[in-house]
Amino acid sequence: MILIVKIFSIILGLMVISKTYHDFKKGKESVTMFLFWTIAWAGIITISLFPEIVSDLLTLSQGQKIGTGTFLGMSIIFLFFVIYRVYIKADRIEKNLTEIVRQIATKLDTEEKNTDKDKITSKVKN
């Protein structure tokens, strides 16, 4: 089971890193974002290969330990918060984009109709 988790995280991590590198090469992503995702996923791969690192990290300076359950719970809460923020942002962008596209569509039609009217009026006058 642990082996499957390791293989899965390596494949997923490498996929993300190659995608971010590809985007960076194409100029779609900044160097900062490329480095951030590469380091983050390299960290995830390292932890999946050597899970004992987490136990060491969970030991506080005074020798006290945070339970793995507590750590996982906090991670899930944090990830849900991130998802929420991303969703809200994406939703806002989608709404704004829709509004812009809609306004342009209506404006273009109105302008075109006005131009047609002007043409007819000038023809009648002539």
Added chain:
Amino acid sequence: MKLSIIIPAYNEEKTLQRVLESIPRKISGINEIVTIVVDDGSTDRTYSIAKSKATHALRHAINLGVGAATITGIDMAKKLKSDMVVTIDADGQHNPLDLPKLIDPILAKKADIVIGSRMLNSNNSMPAIKIIGNWVMNFITFIVFHRWVSDSQSGMKALSSKALSRMKLCSMGYEICSEIVGDAKEKNLKLIEVPIETIYSDYSKIKGQNIFNAVNILTRILFFKVTGRK
């Protein structure tokens, strides 16, 4: 009485012209008929056909979804001070001769929203997979909005000016059909269904919704319902 017929269209060059030409020039009780085609970022000749055949041709610069295109059409209809609107699909599956069936209850002030139901038609030839998908969507709509309709995903609908002014639609995709049902209940608008004919061609069978859209629609309408976000 001014009627606006809204046709959201995405890559419908094969059928749009026929749909526009088959719309009756005169309908009893209606003084003026306006056709509004909203091209939802098509990559084919949809927009040029719309420009030559429709009263108003609006073009989304990018593909936003059928819900967004419908709302753009509704906005335009409001701007034109329409007394009612009818939405029909651009794939040719609706029979424009059914238009009076949808309009009459609004003219008689018996309804604010009329849904053209394909399921109420005794000669319904809907493919089995679409019947199942439709039933799933009706069920989802009922669970979320507590209102049962026989064809919640019908693209042929009529809305009165009262409905237009009260409703605040925001759906981007196919969930707009369920949103209209939900909004009708929330805003105390009278909704009825009338049977309509459906013309199933190989083309219209490929187009339209598939059963897997149900998951998308469910997610969106649940989000609206839970958060109340509009």
